[in-house]
Amino acid sequence: MGGGGDSRIPRLLNEMLAGSEIRTVVRTYDFDPEAGRKQIACWVEDLRPDLVIGESLGAAHAIRVRDVPHLFVSPSLGAPVFLYRLAWLTRLPGGSALLHRIWPVKEGDRQPLRFEYDIMKKYRPHWEDACRAASEGGCYYAFFGKRDHYRKWGIVKVSTWRKMFGNTFQEYDGTHFMEEEFIHDLLVPKIREILG
Numbered sequence: 001m002g003g004g005g006d007s008r009i010p011r012l013l014n015e016m017l018a019g020s021e022i023r024t025v026v027r028t029y030d031f032d033p034e035a036g037r038k039q040i041a042c043w044v045e046d047l048r049p050d051l052v053i054g055e056s057l058g059a060a061h062a063i064r065v066r067d068v069p070h071l072f073v074s075p076s077l078g079a080p081v082f083l084y085r086l087a088w089l090t091r092l093p094g095g096s097a098l099l100h101r102i103w104p105v106k107e108g109d110r111q112p113l114r115f116e117y118d119i120m121k122k123y124r125p126h127w128e129d130a131c132r133a134a135s136e137g138g139c140y141y142a143f144f145g146k147r148d149h150y151r152k153w154g155i156v157k158v159s160t161w162r163k164m165f166g167n168t169f170q171e172y173d174g175t176h177f178m179e180e181e182f183i184h185d186l187l188v189p190k191i192r193e194i195l196g
Contacts, residue, residue: 001111003055009073031112033122037126050069066133070138074145075156076156078155090120131164140168142161143190144156144158144172145177150176
């Protein structure tokens, strides 16, 4: 949410995998989940990726990509329903502005956040479609930070992951925003393992 091409994890992955046979591609997609789904579908068709990585709110989009292995960092499986439930707030004077103060957008190639009622109401069907895609099976693995502050909110829940995908995850002693040492020691080796 609010991430993009110049976010920290994609930048570090590009640096750590530079010179290898692995090429990383990052795209910034629309905050509207339906528009984002269409953009991602076009990129998947064009790029034909061997692996899809979803981070935080991007997990629901990644899950919707079928027939490719998936890897997740701090998958916020509760976020789509959370955003759907907050849609009413945008109808109040100052409601959208409040959400923008809570989740400000950084400069650069980042996803513009548009806290609008019609957009936020689309997150529930977006999540339902992700659940349908997940039920079809596939290769899913996730990393969860033990000190992830979104776990207290219920936005990131290991129990939801376990219910959907079993014990295909690992916890690390970090935060929601996977620290560089864990990217190097956990994420990159898992990418290499999945890609063979």
